[in-house]
Amino acid sequence: MSTLRIGLFGLLGSGNLGNDGSLEAVLRFLRTEHPDAELSALCGGPDLVAARYGIATKALHWYGGEYRTASGVRAIALKGLGKLIDVFRTYAWVRRQDVVIVPGMGVLEATLPLRPWGFPYSMFLLCASARLAGTKVALVSVGANVIGDRATRTLVKWAARLASYRSYRDTISRDAMTAMGVDTSADEVYPDLVFALPTPVGSPSGGVVGVGVMAFRGDNDERDRAEEIYRSYVDGMKSFVGKLVERGRPVRLFHGDQVDTPVLDEIIAEYGAEHVSAAPLSSLDNLMQEMAAVDTVVATRFHNVLCALKMCRPTLSVGYAEKNDMLMAEMGLAQFRHPARHVDAGRLFAQFTELEERSAALGQVLAERNAANTQRLKDQFAALSAIFPGGRR
Structure with missing residues (x-):
């Protein structure tokens, strides 16, 4: 053959x-x-x-x-x-x-x-x-x-x-x-393919909060407001990080694309490297290893949110598209959503506080949903094999 x-x-x-x-x-x-x-x-x-x-x-x-x-x-x-x-x-x-x-x-x-x-x-x-x-x-x-x-x-x-x-x-x-x-x-x-990747083992320590940020400028129909949307989003996330720093919480910043780097740099410059650090990331495996060491994740990019959920970390999505909302609902955290276009640092911090209070129960829900997603992707790969020439049907 x-x-x-x-x-x-x-x-x-x-x-x-x-x-x-x-x-x-x-x-x-x-x-x-x-x-x-x-x-x-x-x-x-x-x-x-x-x-x-x-x-x-x-x-x-x-x-x-x-x-x-x-x-x-x-x-x-x-x-x-x-x-x-x-x-x-x-x-x-x-x-x-x-x-x-x-x-x-x-x-x-x-x-x-x-x-x-x-x-x-x-x-x-x-x-x-x-x-x-x-x-x-x-x-x-x-x-x-x-x-x-x-x-x-x-x-x-x-x-x-x-x-x-x-x-x-x-x-x-x-x-x-x-x-x-x-x-x-x-x-x-079927679930997102990333649910098929192996999950790194790790335990959170030191009360670190993971914050995933993005160079968010709106969608394809908002090009005329791109810079306004960007400035509003960055200022809102920066204020939220400030509330964490004021309460003595170390912050670990994540990105999802190299274009996000200026946002990380701006936040670190505002609060200092002794309070806020950025994770050096080159792959989703790196990202998940970093997330293994944090208590809670607040993130914007879809795959930042997804990886945090896959790691069974209490997660708050600062979403920019319906796909973020759908993912949170499917994983049992529908109420922990916040709009990226209108970041309200005070309300976001209140949601974050509630999320941490419910972390133990949410962790069990996430473990069950992750197991189901892994099995569904095995079914997907079997279906994919069937379309290959000479594939198993």
Whole structure:
């Protein structure tokens, strides 16, 4: 029999811990259940993915400045040329695969600022190329939302329609694709792939509070208010950290993407490194190890919240999208939510106090939900194996 060739696709190795955590979960599955498969990736950070995971890689875009704002005629011309060249590059890579897996991530959503000719265009190229080449595309535990921008919506909708397999990380994602005109009657909902990663062992000490912050600037429809939203969010989170420091609580800051670094730096500069420190993170495993040493977590980025819940830490979500709210509800902490667009430090601290008072009972609830999520993902991987050529049905 010929070797099974499996490709992995996405903004992987680009500095987002959640994206790379989803990749790690799928790689663990593939190397356990399909150890002879030939793996490669078309991704945003090919050098990092190749070095860290030991697989062949190719850059997602021909033009290296794809995600930088074009500020001159030359940059605009190179971006346009890159869009054309990427058609042929993507097809050439896809046709060499039997299956391409898009591992988790919010690849069908626009809950953060997003240009249609960026990643949505790349997703469309992937799925259209696969349909032409006879390659299967599997969108595995992905996130989605109803998208207002017409161009982005069209590209995302057609990418999803052209995929061979779709599953979602929550019901709101499946409902969003249904609302946008995709037939989801055969699509399943499974937990986020990160729930399949091993959970580090550790015990909290010293009353440390973990605070996950983000360079939050609103969603795709709020570009005109981006800086106002950013300033309001950072000031609110900074005030909340100040209340913790006033009460003698050490604070450990977390990020979820390299773009969040300025927010961490600003908070540390305000209160001093003797009170507030930042965790050096390069993976979700690092993040979870750091979370093992804190008592409670207050976080914004989706995968910061998810990892804290996976670690059974009492968690308060300062959410920026419906997916944050859905995750908290599914894990039994629906009341411990706070809006990222309107951070009220006083109310947030009151919620934090109640969360800590109920920590023992909540820990048991989280342990039960985590066990159920782990089993559901085993079911997901079995379903995924079934679509591979010669797969078990």
